[in-house]
Amino acid sequence: xxxxxxxxxxxxxxxxxxxLCMICNLLLLFxxxxxxxxxxxxxxxxxxxxxxxxxxxxxxxxxxPAICIQYTGRRGxxxxxxxxxxxxxxxxxxxxxxxxxxxxxxxxLLHGPRCYYTFLNGEQRWTTPFKVEREFMDLERSYLFSRxxxxxxxxxxxxxEFNVIFFSTIMVASAIQIVLCGIQMVNGVFGFLCGTCxxxxx
Numbered sequence: 001x002x003x004x005x006x007x008x009x010x011x012x013x014x015x016x017x018x019x020l021c022m023i024c025n026l027l028l029l030f031x032x033x034x035x036x037x038x039x040x041x042x043x044x045x046x047x048x049x050x051x052x053x054x055x056x057x058x059x060x061x062x063x064x065p066a067i068c069i070q071y072t073g074r075r076g077x078x079x080x081x082x083x084x085x086x087x088x089x090x091x092x093x094x095x096x097x098x099x100x101x102x103x104x105x106x107x108x109l110l111h112g113p114r115c116y117y118t119f120l121n122g123e124q125r126w127t128t129p130f131k132v133e134r135e136f137m138d139l140e141r142s143y144l145f146s147r148x149x150x151x152x153x154x155x156x157x158x159x160x161e162f163n164v165i166f167f168s169t170i171m172v173a174s175a176i177q178i179v180l181c182g183i184q185m186v187n188g189v190f191g192f193l194c195g196t197c198x199x200x201x202x
Contacts, residue, residue, distance in 0.1 A: 011071070047111075053170070062101075
């Protein structure tokens with residue numbers, strides 16, 4: 001596969017992952033399929049949802065470079081060494097966006113959702129009950145492995161499962177984007193040094 005075809009393939013391949021991340025981030029604004037949290041976002045929405053890592057990071061910041069990378073691989077004015085050089089820069093921007101989406105989703109997954117929580121002493125209030133300020137990566141204390149505590153998040157309904165599914169999806173999609181954009185950066189280097197296949201295929 002020549003460098004131009006590879007760029008076109010990578011550009012097109014990024015589209016569904018961008019769409020998936022954007023949709024997941026938008027759905028996270030409606031935890032438990034309820035619209036109530038949107039009216040009081042600071043109080044009732046998970047803070048990491050408001051970072052919009054899936055929408056802007058793994059979404060917009062990857063989608064725009066993906067479109068340009070795809071056009072770099074098509075015959076025309078961009079299918080040359082300069083176009084490949086530009087694609088390296090765009091792929092680097094997309095990597096930064098994907099990393100932002102990945103990290104914000106990882107934080108959302110580790111800290112857990114914001115919900116109306118019933119504590120063991122009977123107290124009930126809106127909080128982020130599973131967030132551990134210290135020992136950040138202490139998985140033994142993580143709520144992810146203590147499903148019996150999930151039911152104490154009563155409002156929104158099933159918010160823990162909701163957050164785990166969508167944040168995990170954004171993380172996986174972002175990781176794939178990082179790999180694809182990394183490949184394009186290498187492909188762009190070869191395209192810049194060796195040229196595309198435009199001359200041979202014309």
